[in-house]
Amino acid sequence: MSATELFTDERAVRGTSSPVMGMVLFVAGEALFFAALFGAYFSVRTSASVWPPKSIGVPELAVPSVLTVLLVTSSVVLQIGVAAVRSGRIDSFRNLLGLTILLGLCFLALQAYDYSQLTFGIRDGIYPSLFYVMTGLHMAHVAGGVVLLSLVMGQTTTGQISLQRHEPVEAATIYWHFVDIVWLGLFTAFYLSVR
């Protein structure tokens, strides 16, 4: 028996797959990345007398609410897609994945529009600094997520995803949910909790 054969079987039974575990660890790191930024936010906020600063004013809620709906919906859609792939319905998964990507793109476009409507720029003080850097880095993560999902889409259309082999789907889904949760944090910090 060659060494290769000796191992493969043993390993297959051992819990989660490598890509999923790798992604869980990566997301754990990402969580600390955003935790650091939120830490900065709250330390600044607790020492500020007025929040948001007077010159900024209370932000509009309309567009950000739509953004939230878009992202939460996309997570739900993707999760339904994962359920589909787990029961072998690859075609319906492909459609749901397409919808998720579309929702992600809408989020990016709408957020870009939202930026263009803001009355303050990144140089206008500590609130704008936190706002732009935190939402901007999150936006970059959404864009990264869209790329990741598109790669999965590529694998799906070329028939590399199946009931037996769908770790890439699981891993990408974890990432997408994480990005969604971070947005909920940002939405709370910058919009909900300041009214």
Add this chain to the structure above:
Amino acid sequence: MSSTHRFVRLGVAALVLVSMAACTEQPATEQAQQTHRLFYIILALAIFVSVVVEGALLWAIVRYRRRPGDDEEPPQREGTTRMIIAFFLFGTVIVAALFPFGEVALGNIEQNPTPIVTIDVTGSQWQWSAVYSNEGVVVSGKTFVRPLVMEVPVDEPVRINLVSNDVMHEFFVPAFYFMRNALPGHPNVFTWTPTRIGTYRGQCAEFCGLGHYQMRFIVKVVNPTDYQAWVQKERKSILKINCPPAAGNNLELTAHNISWNTNCLAITAGQSASITVHNLDAGIDHNFAIWNSLDTTHQYFAIPKFSGVATHSANLPQEVSQLKPGKYYFQCNVHGPSMSGVFIVEPAGSGQGGG
């Protein structure tokens, strides 16, 4: 253990203690005495742990070296849980002894008794300045030229309010066994109670850029009468400063190497006046501001801070040119008292002014 062994060990410990003691400075404040005592306690614990561990290591090296030709396998012992717990306990005992001593010393150092003297110390790239607002004294170093020299009375609590104008600095007097960061926007307060008359060197300990290594200062601990004399002298030296009003009431001022070219500006009251500030410090911000006095409670006028090399001109507002004749105060708000001087408003027609 035989008594000679114990004797040798004690002797070594005493020797180390004495030689370490020679390494430290004599503590010069009440707080420093607390730290100095803590120093000996930690030293004793450190020597104890070192002797135990290094001793065991040496013992193992000497005792358990393999003799040539000895191929027999030593007993394959693996540790027991009980031993692991015992080793945890060893450290726990040390920490249980160390931590309370540290806390007591800390508590004593951090007390802030009612001060006799209060000094606002400001760090900026790269010098210190000290404002004795109750006494009306400002002393300051000059970057790359001379250190700040400040005096304090012996045996009295001296409160320091410490802040920075730009990056982080650190106010450190080795003989006081104490340092504290000077942070921008986050004032720090602490107390020294000097106990020994003398001259002590201090230095910025937090890396703050090019001039960090030269950001020195000197603290002179003197007896109360000498202190009073020093206060009078410093105060007079500020009040003594005099200069003629600028021609046409057009003031000109140059900032170079983080100092002004003069410590005295004068205008004639009641006439329109202007100021031109040259900032020759590449990449460094300065501004110019006129204040009521050293205690900087009311600002009459300021030009916005701007980075060198550049020039900035402005007309002085009515509020300044209409000021009651007398002595006022100007500074660069970025660098504070270390870039400051007297702003004199001469009564109109006092002879010198003319025009």
Add this chain to the structure above:
Amino acid sequence: MAVVKAPTLARPEPFRSRILDWLTTTDHKKIGILYFFNSLGFFAIGGILALLLRTELARPGTQFLSPHAYNQVFTEHGTLMIFLFVFPMLAGFGNFLVPLQIGALDMAFPRINALSFWLLPVGGLTILSGFLVKGGAGASGWTGFAPLSVQGGSGMDLWDLGLLIVGTSSLLGAINFLVTIVRMRAPGMTMMRIPVFCWAVLATSLLAVLAIPVFTAALLMLLAERHLGTVFFDASHGGSPLIWQHAFWFFGHPEVYMLILIAWGIVSEVIPVFSGKPLYGYRGVVLSFLMVTALSFTVWAHHMFATGAVELPFFSITTELISLPTGVLFFMWLGTMWKGKLRFEPPMLFAIGFIAMFLIGGIDGVWMASPAMDFAIHDTYWVVAHIHYVLFGGTVFGIMAGMYYWFPKVTGRFLSRRLGIWQFWIQLIGFNLTFFPMHVLGLRGMPRRIADYLPNEGWTGLNTLATIGAYVIAVSIALFFINVFVSLRKPRDAPDDAWGAGNSLEWATTSPPPAHNFDVMPEVRSGRPVYDMRMHARAQGGGSTP
């Protein structure tokens, strides 16, 4: 014991394709060797920078480096040593050894593995290229304290970018190690049977995954501050320099344990082999590693006592508590040596040197864990003494032990024993000559990071001594490089079980191992499979191992 020849790859390959092979390899052993080359290269550069520092400080007056140059040099010295020498060294040992020790064929993600390696030299050269730009390299210390780091020219940006790249490399590497150790173990290799070295890699990787992203966030904020006009660290606009401090040290303290765990892992492998005994208290060691990992996220503000802005008693007690698990390790090593039969081969000498020197460094740290004491010695040469007793006396001695120990496995050749013993003694003497006087300098109030001092401050003699010591260290390190160079020209002579007393699986395969790692996978029935094999063979009457 019989020597198994490496499978004949004798056909000489053309040079071009050999180079290409190294550039594109995803074999964990080759990547491990690349990591070694990278680390040793940056160690030499960082060491030469250190010699520049010491040369300048030998006497009062700025004879050799201008203050501006000095500031760049100490910044790059610290940065290279920490980020491009020590951590990659762990990745080197980890890459070469972890798959072998757990009986795997390769790392979990071989291509990501290659990527994390190649990011390293790119990041390192980005940082170093600061020396070529106008205004010079980053000069805010390895800690890059804002707002000072917001000043300064494009060298500061290169420092920031380079560290972002290096951080990404470390993060990817760490994830790879974790997945490999958890998922790729051979049959019978339970978690409580993997060698302690693998536990050290696992603990380090956990620290890296959870700490490095925080540093990444800080570096990105710094970049935004420098180029986009944000005011995170600007107190006059509602920001605070403490934001950088907290973010940096939340990362920075776990980082220093990342730098020592490698040495703990190596020494815990070396001492049993040269004592002829199993590791004393394997479970205690593993427990200590994990406790240190957990505690190290609770102590960061001991670097900030003097800011006057942190909860002193809390950070003081957590810092002192971290010495408990560390102390247990010392007793485990001593317990392993106790009643053993010690063989003083070079790896063992360096391991003993490690114990003796790291103890001093650790205790130096406990001094500063008392805030009242720290107020007197913070930011003085006492700290410089501490960091070199733990990082040189600890980590470098540990790495040297590992180098001598595994060199025969990696290359099939022993390093010269004679040169090794010379190196050890010269290094030990030079090291103490350089860094012991720094304790005294610290107590006499010499601040760190100063380009110059006055002749009347009483610091001159000890500084001269430290400079002499640094050159002595340089001799010892040069001996090491010579040793490597000379030994590589010798024919291969190392048997499988090079020291005749190995415990872990890497000693079951050839030296160097074949591309597929094991011709035959030994059975794993305990934490010491190779010891079991040896005993089995002895019971069979001196028969040879397969």
